[in-house]
Amino acid sequence: MVIKDFKDVERVIAGEGAEKAYIRWLIGEKENPPNFYLRLVEIEPGGNSPYHQHNYEHEVFVIEGEGVIVDEEGKEHPISKGKAVYVPPSAKHQFKNTGKSILSFICVIPK
């Protein structure tokens, strides 16, 4: 069993096309879980993740903040604390922080 505080996990930049967006790999290669990785994504006000697609899914739960998720047609859907989002494999998507404080959410991906 491994227990850790999210603040003790390094923040890394959330890849090409990201602006003021960071990932903490809470349960990742170090724990070597068999099936999936648990990450905390943090986007600062005005920031965004890349508008992109990939062949794997996202399963998301919003912890705090206000923002939108952009869908495949470019339409924006509001998200806030308590919202769950399922992004199927290959669906284009982007997260944007439209609020005045940090937007943070759990984002699970397959290994």
Next chain:
Amino acid sequence: MVIKDFKDVERVIAGEGAEKAYIRWLIGEKENPPNFYLRLVEIEPGGNSPYHQHNYEHEVFVIEGEGVIVDEEGKEHPISKGKAVYVPPSAKHQFKNTGKSILSFICVIPK
């Protein structure tokens, strides 16, 4: 893409041995994701999940409340908002709410 509020997902009792503990299957059979299910577990004050083991892992992130997770030796470890927990396959474990408000956490399991 599916977006939903956790409050709109039915609460079900968290299995045999659970006391005042409930699960909301946020991304489950209905969404039919390829690899894993995203659940929100809610334990009321004084409640607990079963002390049990199974051949699959848990990946957990605490949303709110105060509690403990009991490990394989029966030792209790405090958990609160912002803590991530990795329970490997076959490790015996139990969650208990030791606070005065609800303990809620994301708990991801393989499909």
